[in-house]
Amino acid sequence: MLLVRPFDIEIGQHKVMLNIVDARERGLNPGDRVRVRAKGAATTALLDTTTQMVKPGEIGIFTEALKDLNNPVDVDILPAPRPASICHIKSLMDNEKLSEDQIRTIVQDIVDNNLSDIELAAYVTASYIHNMPSEEVVWLTKAMIETGERIHFDTHPVMDKHSIGGVPGNKVSLLIVPIVAAAGLLIPKTSSRAITGAGGTADLMEVLAPVEFSAAEIKEITEKVGGVIVWGGATNIAPADDKLIKAEYALSIDPYSQMLASIMAKKGAVGADAVVVDMPVGPGTKLPTADDGRTLAKDLIDLGDKLGIRVECAMTFGGSPVGRTIGPALEVREALTLLENKPGPNSLREKSLSLAGILLEMGGVAGRGEGYAAAEEILSSGKAHAKLMEIIAAQGGNPNVKSEDIVIGENCEEILAPAGGYVVAFYNKRLVELARMAGAPSDQKAGVIIHKKMGERVKKGEPLITICSSSDWELDSAVRDAKRSMPIVVEGMLLERYPRITEL
Numbered sequence: 001m002l003l004v005r006p007f008d009i010e011i012g013q014h015k016v017m018l019n020i021v022d023a024r025e026r027g028l029n030p031g032d033r034v035r036v037r038a039k040g041a042a043t044t045a046l047l048d049t050t051t052q053m054v055k056p057g058e059i060g061i062f063t064e065a066l067k068d069l070n071n072p073v074d075v076d077i078l079p080a081p082r083p084a085s086i087c088h089i090k091s092l093m094d095n096e097k098l099s100e101d102q103i104r105t106i107v108q109d110i111v112d113n114n115l116s117d118i119e120l121a122a123y124v125t126a127s128y129i130h131n132m133p134s135e136e137v138v139w140l141t142k143a144m145i146e147t148g149e150r151i152h153f154d155t156h157p158v159m160d161k162h163s164i165g166g167v168p169g170n171k172v173s174l175l176i177v178p179i180v181a182a183a184g185l186l187i188p189k190t191s192s193r194a195i196t197g198a199g200g201t202a203d204l205m206e207v208l209a210p211v212e213f214s215a216a217e218i219k220e221i222t223e224k225v226g227g228v229i230v231w232g233g234a235t236n237i238a239p240a241d242d243k244l245i246k247a248e249y250a251l252s253i254d255p256y257s258q259m260l261a262s263i264m265a266k267k268g269a270v271g272a273d274a275v276v277v278d279m280p281v282g283p284g285t286k287l288p289t290a291d292d293g294r295t296l297a298k299d300l301i302d303l304g305d306k307l308g309i310r311v312e313c314a315m316t317f318g319g320s321p322v323g324r325t326i327g328p329a330l331e332v333r334e335a336l337t338l339l340e341n342k343p344g345p346n347s348l349r350e351k352s353l354s355l356a357g358i359l360l361e362m363g364g365v366a367g368r369g370e371g372y373a374a375a376e377e378i379l380s381s382g383k384a385h386a387k388l389m390e391i392i393a394a395q396g397g398n399p400n401v402k403s404e405d406i407v408i409g410e411n412c413e414e415i416l417a418p419a420g421g422y423v424v425a426f427y428n429k430r431l432v433e434l435a436r437m438a439g440a441p442s443d444q445k446a447g448v449i450i451h452k453k454m455g456e457r458v459k460k461g462e463p464l465i466t467i468c469s470s471s472d473w474e475l476d477s478a479v480r481d482a483k484r485s486m487p488i489v490v491e492g493m494l495l496e497r498y499p500r501i502t503e504l
């Protein structure tokens, strides 16, 4: 047995460290995969060696592996075999068909942390290059559900909403969930953190309340107040999902087949009966054209049918951000402003009410075509605001929070229009890059405020955006980058003048 020396350091992967003497005795080298066994728990980790940091007879264990092993006093280790799924990942790279068993093995290896970051990145990259046939996506989704816990509600219907993401500022879940719950329907909303954006719904909700709950707690809170907004990655619900999303986030990609499985696995695992999927369409989004949107809608609806979930898809405008803020705290402040019935952006209000309205119709609490008006009544009467406060309280946050209490990064700088005219080009992806450079989403207070959108008139020297951050050096680098390559382009109505040659 080896005495555990806990290393309270999160390094984003399962790692252990042995003294080089012990490693040599066991025939192990740095980078080898080892199975670490404690009383009642085991995990797989990658090995580092040292001459100084741990003594012979000891083993250094980093935070991620320590959690899996329940903080043991001593452990033993064995060399771990090369995971079978590496071979199947290679098949995916070669665009070969995979069997249900092979897909199941990949998902199980991901859940058991048997794959290194490099192997996981290879899987995600191969999925990005080659879409899986629909049969394989069904197996993948089922494997993602079955390798985790599931919630079974006694009351039905259970409603859910999910966005494929890809449009900045998409804070609509903060309005939709309380509207649907205030209408008396159950909505156990699990979200991921940002994938290609600067703030996923889980990052946003975390500004207001804790988002890490077990499956049993999600069920209990949903049954008590009608809804939750939690981080799927903290639960044992579809546990492969968050591990894959971490690799996708690093590459800023969302592979098509993986996206279908990721969304529907989360919905299947919480026992959803009916789901609306928000699909932002437009240049720079995950769905550049309406035809791409129609294909995805068909694939999502078919996948839902195979899982016994009624899916409706809503193609939404993704050409410019939803509302005028990007980044966790800024987005939460904007969403609260609308819930408090103060003036706010129409794009956010209209999109939230449209999607909530579809759910109210699907859930049978509003007639066909009457969902929007029913959602509007719930929002303007203050019932949605009261419901969000109940959800915040049930998740352990402050139920008296007001929009003006939300703190934004203290370092802010405006980017000014270099000329007067109209906004003629607007680059969503650049705005997301700037918000990420400023520190979002891990710096909750970082982000971008948008002052001018496509087609709006601008005077020379007027602010186009404001970038905010908690750190002055991150703000500086984002501002320098914004000035080098502007995310918003302003032109006068006169683009070029061609004088008569004789008059030159």
Ligand SMILES: O=P(O)(O)OC[C@H]1O[C@H](OP(=O)(O)O)[C@H](O)[C@@H]1O
Binding pocket: 161, 162, 163, 164, 165, 166, 167, 173, 190, 191, 192, 193, 194, 195, 196, 197, 198, 199, 200, 201, 202, 254
């Ligand atoms: O970072 P990008 O790729 O834009 O999208 C990821 C976001 O989209 C989904 O939104 P929701 O949970 O339905 O609100 C995910 O859960 C996540 O919050």
Ligand SMILES: O=c1cc[nH]c(=O)[nH]1
Binding pocket: 163, 164, 165, 191, 192, 195, 254, 258, 259, 260, 262, 263
């Ligand atoms: O939850 C989500 C949302 C978008 N894309 C994914 O892969 N998962």
